């Protein structure tokens with residue numbers, strides 16, 4: 568039987584690249600995002616190219632009821648989720664704190680923190696149930712690796728605050744704390760929990776952050792050869808290939824021109 572990966576935010580960027588990477592490696596996929604046409608196109612492409620099965624699960628991660636209802640209604644055949652890539656998220660605006668837009672703040676917290684928690688809770692319940700059903704709990708063996716793997720998308724912005732990053736950084740600091748908390752609390756169920764913390768990666772992220780202002784979005788990557796979505800997907804996939812008893816807990820990844828959330832070595836010729 569094929570393994571199953573569940574990816575939130577699969578309609579673009581890291582999520583979409585992960586969908587291709589995991590499909591290429593034989594996984595069946597549960598794919599989430601709000602843009603249903605994109606989900607359909609992606610599902611069609613993956614099924615055709617890799618002959619994998621795809622279950623589309625469109626919902627807005629901010630909607631608590633929809634998240635739990637959708638995940639609890641996953642057909643039995645699909646409930647043995649091996650890997651959750653808890654990825655849906657966004658930044659909105661880059662403003663001095665006192666000038667920040669309250670609606671942007673609410674959307675970031677509702678998506679990156681609350682939505683992130685809802686998805687992780689609903690999926691971890693399925694993983695815990697599976698762990699109990701397979702008897703791993705009673706044997707005390709957490710090393711079987713059969714219980715599942717949760718991969719949380721943090722950020723270098725969740726390790727260090729930068730100017731005008733305020734609320735986005737706070738949301739990713741929360742992800743960092745939740746990643747640690749989940750790892751501690753899910754330890755007894757044999758569930759691996761990994762944080763992936765990328766630096767600047769050219770996806771739709773900056774276009775979303777700057778609300779379609781192409782010039783400002785592009786400026787973020789001036790003088791950089793930033794990470795690509797595929798670079799990040801490669802690393803995420805790698806984390807799932809290690810032996811059952813090995814877990815990468817927390818991994819930061821930047822392009823070679825970025826040291827952390829603040830320091831860049833930009834090259835005008837790049």
Ligand code: NDP
Pocket residue numbers: 575576577578579580581582599600601602603626627628629654655656657658678682720721722723764765766767768769770771772773775
């Ligand atoms: P993209 O904008 O390319 O992709 C974001 C994805 O999240 C889309 O598929 C979008 O789908 C989905 N999404 C956003 N809001 C919701 C929602 N409310 N419900 C369901 N899905 C939602 O960005 P990235 O791929 O770059 O970002 C993915 C994650 O990585 C985010 O958590 C981001 O914070 C993080 N990150 C990004 C970095 C970067 O530089 N790009 C660096 C570090 C971390 P749809 O609109 O269809 O719902």
Ligand code: 8X3
Pocket residue numbers: 721722723724732765766767768828
């Ligand atoms: C996204 C990376 O540096 O734009 O989390 O905050 S950054």
